[in-house]
Amino acid sequence: MDSRQPVALTATETVSVTPHAADGNTRPPGRVLRSDRIIERSIIAARGVAGVLGFLALWEVVARYDLLPRDVLPAASTTLASSAALLGDPAFLGQIGATLWAAFVGFALAVVIAVPAGLVLGLSDRLHAATATVVELLRPLPPVGLVPLLVLVAGQGLEMKAVVVALGCVWPLLVNTIHGVHSTDGTAWATARSFGWSQRTVALRVVWPSAVPSVLTGVRITASVALILCVGAEFIGGSRDGLGSWLLQQSMLPGGIDTVCAGVVIAGALGLLVNAAVTALERRFAGWAHREDS
Amino acid sequence: MNTSVRSNERVLRAAVGWGAAALLLLVWQLATARSESLFFPTPLQIFDDLRERWFSDGLSGGIVTDAFFVDITPSLERLLIGLLIAWSIGITLGVLLGRIPVVAHLVEPILHFMRALPGPVLLPLALVLVGTGTTMRVSLIAFGAVWPILFNTYSAVRRVPEGYVETARVARVSWVRVLFQVILPSASTGIFAGIRISTSLGIILLIASELVAASDGIGFGLTQAQRSFQFLPMWSFIVALSLLGYLSNLVLTGIEAGVLRWHRLQMSVQD
Amino acid sequence: GDDAPASAGGPTKVTLSIPPVGDSLPVYDAIAKGYFAAEGLEVELRPAANGATTINALVSGSTDLALVSYPSLITARSSGIPVTIAAPAIAGTEEYASGLYVLADSDIKEPADMVGKKMATPSLGSVGDVWFRGELLQQGLDPASVTYVEIPQANMAAALKAGDVDGIFQTEPTLSATQATLDIRLVGYQKGPQGLFATSAKFLEDQPGAVAAFRAALAKAVADIEADPRGVATAMMPKYTKMTAEVAAKMRLPQYQVDYDAAGVQSVIDLMVKVGLLKTSFKATDLYQDVK
């Protein structure tokens, strides 16, 4: 450290290298052990259970003591019991199967259309500009409003439901895919090009994987929408089978409100299940994009 | 940043987009003009009917017809009120959940469950619980549209960098200002995304809610046209729906562009 | 099966869309007793949506036959929709009394008292709606002086009780349930043809045999019911719907029609023209065709 010490541009001696990630992550560097994570998760889960129980208790009280302006709400206990009974009824399970299948078919249709289209539109600015207005005009069409027309064209069966579901799912998927393609990092793109790869190879190996998290987010959002739309289509279009048409009939019966409530609870549970399944899928295939969360 | 060049390009893009849309209309016109089908009138017929139905009163008559106030205005009103309710509840709850983890842990499972309830199917329940009036329609819209805004706000608020909040706290800023000047602006992109999604959901539920016990509105008009096999008016209502969605999106985009100008600029710098 | 052609050997498959109510009793009976099978028909039941959607389904061929109301069919026909009658179904009777009900302590004594009030109807332009408007016209009143609100049958009782509406147009089976919980009073009811089994013109043309067989099977079932209405109802309704035997035993039944009541239908058409639901009149006999 004599007078020939070069000025500040040289490496000054540092006390220690801090693992400061340059991305500004200021989390404490302490390692989280697996068992602690389990403990933490179970605390969260316990709170969730407490919340659910509290909600059910509130519902029960409100229904029992007729606290609502209209005294028609069936109690939580009654509803849950009828839900359980319904789940034991093979005929009812058949209806659920029909709904799930139609929702899946429509959803798959939307994926098959929207994801490739999204990739193409994401990669080509010109096509994107050319289709933007049409998309913006078609996107807001509520599929449920089209049900009567679709019944005319596609009947009341699987085809009609699938078209309604696909119509509703195709736009969010498309938008998410385009967004995913656009979010490919410029440096990542340049890096891949510097490997001497063709545009197509880059699209396949870099753009697509970069877009996957966004696509899967779209899938997660639309999967539950698919179910909602399918049940809605059955309900409005009077389909030959499915949870929605079952609910429609129940709602037409005197005193059917109890069964309707039970069916709605099951529909909600179904939505939760679908969401959980897709979330698992997302963690599996786009875990790297959610690294901050895990 | 030369804004005039930018806006030139925007105009060009819009022109190309509308050109393509016009082309599609032409194809539609040609296809339907030849088919003679009762169910599929030509777009020209539809637009004629649309104009006749709602916009034929001339300048002196205030342009819009009386039918406009029966078919369109009530729906707009319901949609707007429903959405405003959904937004206020969604943002409030989203912020609460995002800032107070215990609350989030307690209610998250239930909220996820409620979100998964299929909106149109709640109609019979809503009829029983809330009755047949406007309240029923507005609450159905609010119930369906609240989820995207709630969950988007929630996750956006969770992502607000702690540094922002601490910066404000060290400046001894009141919590009200922390909320309105730090947390909400920082989460605003996520909130706006939620607002957009909730609007399209709101329109779906608007239609569903007007299917029963209504005496006016787009959904009512649509069903009546459909019941009486009036396919031309039915298409007019469908086109009106599309326009309603398009315009509401336009309005939201405009507001968003103003409020989130900083964000758009920031994104363009990082590109 | 959609449009399943009659194969040489096996039975003809037809799909039939009906609501799970007493109106559909002959169908349940014909299935249970094998009358359809005997006529070479295999009937697949399907839940019914609202009348117009059901008619759309007929036109698209996704359903072959459906129980709909006369106003639905008549409106469709007058709009040029190619649908027609496969078989007559039901008519109103004093006992069946699908009609206008009010709370027992209401001031409303006759349809004319509804002027300026609100009436719940299952759907605008439906049987009860047409009838009610006709009643007003007859007394020289403007049908538009009453506010009509579409409310599903199942929700009418609650709306009436809450005062959302002043009168409700109810039919079975909801009516019985409403009467069980609410003290209501009949103000007026609709007589004459109400419902029919509709089919598309195309189906009638392609499969006249199936239509004939359908009529024949229904005729047998109607004969059964006429012989023992309670017995058939208590046997069939719980079997095919969620209805309990007790409810079925008390359920009021409409008059099941086998022969086409052209005069009755003509009066429905004329009434619809009068109340402005129809622009031009046409002949009721155009709606029905004899088949072999």
Add this chain to the structure above:
Amino acid sequence: MSHALLEVEDLRHTYRTRQGDQTVLDGINFEVRRGEFASIVGPSGCGKTTLLRTLSGLLRPTHGTIALSGEVITGVPRGLAMVFQDYRASLFPWRRVGANVEFPLLGRVAKAERRSRTAESLAAVGLADAADKYPWQLSGGMQQRVAIARALAMRPELLLMDEPFASVDAQTRSDLEDLLLRVREQFDVTILFVTHDVDESVYLSTRVLSLSKAPTVMTADVPVPLDFPRDQIRTRKNPSFVETRSEVARLIREASPGGLSTAETSH
């Protein structure tokens, strides 16, 4: 003025985590007098940030007292400003530079005064022209200067800085160091500066406090016998600088044996 500006007495802090308790500060005592520039150095993870967070009132220490101008603090005290290490997370991207600087003054200081303070602070950090830009339109070094300007606009008695120059490049860093010394004179502010760069601490301060590894105690309090103004080339060549620097480095090395490069893994 019988009191030092900042008095820290037996400060202790233990983080209670699910993995068990971790004592980070284990009895820290020191005073900072008005006008001083005190640097705090210490190995990574020793609790420098924790210390600053307790001083700023963001974190309530497990034990001990902190007094500012003789008053024991409970929440965030008046007269204090803080500059964080991560400038990206401390400037609000939705506010322009001027509005960012003005932010802490809103509702406290009249508009005219706000304007003039903002202008003055921005001028002091050489960013008078940047008031209408957004923070993200500036380079990292400029953003950190905005953060400093914001702190200055609050007219703090005490300015806390947590490794403020750690994420800027070397050239910018030395520019910022000199800037900091300039504004310190101009605004006559007392500074407590956390860094883990020994050279930086000596170059900037009137006094260097060194911390041990956790559980952390203070291992040394070294005065810096160098005059102001300082100069990147001349000061660093000054034998007193070299000597003080070696002294501090030695103290730190003794307090925390062991190497570095193997320790870097993350998140």
Add this chain to the structure above:
Amino acid sequence: MSHALLEVEDLRHTYRTRQGDQTVLDGINFEVRRGEFASIVGPSGCGKTTLLRTLSGLLRPTHGTIALSGEVITGVPRGLAMVFQDYRASLFPWRRVGANVEFPLLGRVAKAERRSRTAESLAAVGLADAADKYPWQLSGGMQQRVAIARALAMRPELLLMDEPFASVDAQTRSDLEDLLLRVREQFDVTILFVTHDVDESVYLSTRVLSLSKAPTVMTADVPVPLDFPRDQIRTRKNPSFVETRSEVARLIREASPGGLSTAETSH
């Protein structure tokens, strides 16, 4: 071998933007011979990145030719690898470290060979154990080492590096510098290294090329009279180092008068 490895002749580049044309490179000529370590220094915004992008074939220059081993390049040439400044965005987050290193070899090199090259390159940068981690599980310095390993696995004749150490901290930076010199020996690779740190350029290279402000021309080509291996402390104390350093710094200062602080805007 009559040709130099890289020959650049009258290279010019003008960006055509909506705000008008901006000439960045205004006639650049130089050669790099096999085995050299040439550094390019120049003020911020002078076009160093632009130059590297044209050399790597990512950007077609407006004018001039680039030849690699005597062949004029049109697209991305073979035998070239590039390390970018921004390590966070140049590693693919969905592939593990090993898979990232292997990535450019896919479809070109047999599997067994890929595996062995990957292992060798990772070992060379001291990350043999990290192959199964994801890039984001590593620190910044480690990530940049992965990027270097990936470039090495391509067995390039010419390695282009664009300010590769600009966003890591000082200690890591000097570690990475020494690592680079080591692998250069081991893999016998020719390197063209862009930096704006004069000390770094002299410490690493056999030759320093300096660029003027835009419109950019080459202002100097200074050989570095220092032996290998180099050492952070000894080499930097060496009078030749100090002299060369001053020389280059002087050349740069002459080429671009005025301080840095006003020029730095954005990103």
